[in-house]
Amino acid sequence: MNSAALVVIAILTLAAALATATLQKLMHAALCFAVALVGVAAFFLLLGAEFVGLVLVFVYIGAVAVLIVFTILLTRRDIGKDRGFNWGGVLVAVAVFCGLTWSILKTQSLSSVAPHIRVLTVKRIGEALMTSYVWPLQCIGLLLTAALIGALILVMEERG
């Protein structure tokens, strides 16, 4: 693993995420969210989980980010009103970050170096999905269908 690439990706990801949380314009924040997800996908590639990284790009940037942009455009009328920021939330977020970092740094067994592993091919993932994980896979399929139908029913116009 290349540590220079790691630092660059980490800075890019966290800067984009911070911009998402603080930018005033909703559309800019949504685009920064897409950049932050590209950074997370780059982390996955760096860690040797190429398939998951590509799935993240396809699902999040191809579907979720586009869906968010569509929703912003559909609900555009009240953008630019309330600019308030809840400072209690900032306090909670900083406290959570400090607590997590403290406990990560206190744990000694986490400072290990990555072992050499066999490359995770798509074939192995597919075999695992079709053997040990076949029931979770079916449940996910059912959940996605139900969520799709539920979302359609929620946004359907009431007639009559």
Added chain:
Amino acid sequence: MTPTLQIFLIVSAALFSIGLLAALGRRHAIFILIGIEMMLAAANLNFIAFWRFGQHPQPPTGVMIALFAIAIAAAEAAVGLALVIAVYRHYRTTNVDQLDRLKG
């Protein structure tokens, strides 16, 4: 210096906290959804990092859980954004502070 597990965990913790900041600090409903998505991505990063640095069971468990979590996050985003649109139709606003009809 070779990267250790700690660095990935700290980046993931920072991403989670920023997501929490977006979910708790903003008043726009879409921002809250974006924050939740970001927290889920941070959790996925943790799963992948622990998979990469840990022992290797034959089915790659961390990768599988990350894949399933991505699918569930996609379903959650679809339903959440549909809810935002439905709420906007009724109240003509997406500011969560103004959606207080159920308040006692």
